[in-house]
Amino acid sequence: MNADYLELDDVRVTFDGFKAVDGVTMTVLQGDLRFLIGPNGAGKTTLVDAVTGLAPATGSIRFGRDELVGRKVHRIARLGIGRTFQTSSVFEQLTVLQNLDIAAGAGRGPLTMLRARLGVPPAVEAALETIGLAGQRDQLAGVLAHGQKRWLEIGMLLVQDARVLLLDEPVAGMSADERIRTGELLQRVGAERTVIVVEHDMDFMRSFATSVTVLHAGKVLSEGTVAEVQADPRVQEVYLGPGSKVQA
């Protein structure tokens, strides 16, 4: 098995006795574009919080040889686990390049930062190309289109050399064209990394997921290819609904 994989074993998160994540076991490999779906309140965001250290979890979350449960947020980030949130978090008053530069400099000292400013570091250059914003590098992030801001956030994870990307509703609010471009970006990025996408957009999932985990009430209800989970009667019952178009 490749060293870059995320392995969750019996992960649990409890808030005042309420089991938000209730014994989740799943493995996501490098090159997999895994979609995490489920009804509102199923525990998707809490599970991502558990992986990134924002929610206190029990059980085991391993990235390669490293155990993440019990580690602090910044240590988990340094191990190469990156995430985006439901709302965009770019620095609107700074340019695209400055946003990437700051992300690339996270953890570097001021002198290193100063030296790095003399030229655009190769990792930043590569990220600009990957996210399709090379032409907008000197624009303020605040004037970018909604989709472009979300791509910039992904770029910020790339320059930090995140090996695992956890993206919370990355296409919410995007146009149809932006959705397609985001899916293609995730395919490019996901070829070399482990990507988990929390998403409610079923058309987007059908187009781009290589595998799907369905959460319900904090537990894994179903897992497999898009066709497999869509054909699963339990999924149709609790999530996709009796009227959903099943395209097995």
Ligand SMILES: Nc1ncnc2c1ncn2[C@@H]1O[C@H](COP(=O)(O)OP(=O)(O)OP(=O)(O)O)[C@@H](O)[C@H]1O
């Ligand atoms: N900090 C918290 N304290 C108490 N309960 C919480 C906390 N965070 C989440 N919950 C509860 O845990 C459950 C799972 O929430 P979570 O946000 O993980 O679901 P989700 O599947 O991401 O939902 P959505 O699709 O609506 O974003 C919900 O019932 C929520 O109210």
